[in-house]
Amino acid sequence: MATTPREGQAGTVTTTGTATGRRTSRRRTELAEFLRSRRERITPHEVGMPPGQRRRTPGLRREEVAQLAGVGVTWYTWLEQGRPINASTQVLDAVARTLRLDGAEREHLYRLAEVPEAEPPDEARQLPEDMQTILDELLPLPAAVCNARSDVLAWNAAFTAIFPCLETFPPCERNTMWITFTTPSCCNPVGNMAEEMPMHVAVFRYRYSRHMNEPGWKELVQRLQAANPEFARLWAEHEVALPGPRVKVFRHPVVEEIRTRTTNLDITGSAGARLVVYTPTDDESRERISWLLAHPELAAPSHRH
Structure with missing residues (x-):
């Protein structure tokens, strides 16, 4: 037998x-x-x-x-x-x-085999050969490529203009969840934190359910819980939300508020990767982005932590 x-x-x-x-x-x-x-x-x-x-x-x-x-x-x-x-x-x-x-x-x-697939660590960072060209051609629209875990894999100049702290973080911490919840208020680029944090966590939990046994995902959640009590509170509520268009408000020390609406586009052939485009919702925000692109030396962060 x-x-x-x-x-x-x-x-x-x-x-x-x-x-x-x-x-x-x-x-x-x-x-x-x-x-x-x-x-x-x-x-x-x-x-x-x-x-x-x-x-x-x-x-x-x-x-x-x-x-x-x-x-x-x-x-x-x-x-x-x-x-x-x-x-x-x-x-x-x-x-x-x-x-x-x-x-x-x-x-x-x-x-x-009916096993929740783990995100391949190497393939997740293998983007199409022309991805950076596509990002640059989207100017003056800010755009970036993120994976399912919200690691920022590629971006254009307009994105760093409205998200100037990105390049101050080491590559291993270039993650929108980590930046949103750990950057001090003086440098945090997210202007509508009260509305954005609960939704950010809810969408992240939706994606997390497919990767909950992966060490990289579990480690990020544990670090965020330890670093920010508000994240820990929101995570404990178990709210879940589908990804979709959202209004994101950025604040810049020079031009002040920039209002955008996000559009997410999946990238075929790159596991979990998505192109995120930030479209200004008004003429004033569009003009402020253009001004930052024309004055990159002023768009850079004034200090480091």
Whole structure:
């Protein structure tokens, strides 16, 4: 009689009857066919294995995939057979690397296995080759590219004109959540904090639900809770809101208030990345942005913390 791979054995998981009942045979069949097709396209030579004799498959054998991924042979066999087993993100990541899956294939694997996909740390920062050109062509409209966690990955000159503190932060802290909740009031560029903070946290929690097991997301939330009591209070309320257009008011020490409306556009091929464009809501705000672009030396922050 077949036995369930033991918990704790490399790359193994246990079966759960309740989860089995929720999974559809269609999804499992698709998962089995997908894994088989990805395995058969990789030759032993490509992964440094001897070709061997009397191969019945054009690509790798199941046991070879398991060996390369560092998972149990029985577990991987059951996965490829479409059996109702559970898989962790770490184990699926190992399988994805072994099968050389690209971003779309990796996401497809996670969906078929019914595991919340982790955002690939490298792919999330791989933007289209022409992204900076597109950002620059949007001038004088402020625009930036952010990932799902609100890390700012790229921007144009108009964005730093209304968000001058961005470049004073080290790259690891160029995150709109972190900047909004930790920048002292004298330098904080967000003018409508009272309205913006609750919505900012609610939208962030909506995105967080898909990444809650990822260390980077959990660490950011913990740091924000420790750094700002207001964030901790709002986070504890568990409010959730869908992303959408919002009015954002910026304040600048030279030109004072700039009112904008945000538009978010997903960037195909870059996991979780979105282009955020800030359109002035009135002529005065538009003129103030243009003035800052014409006088970059005055748009820069007057001091550092």
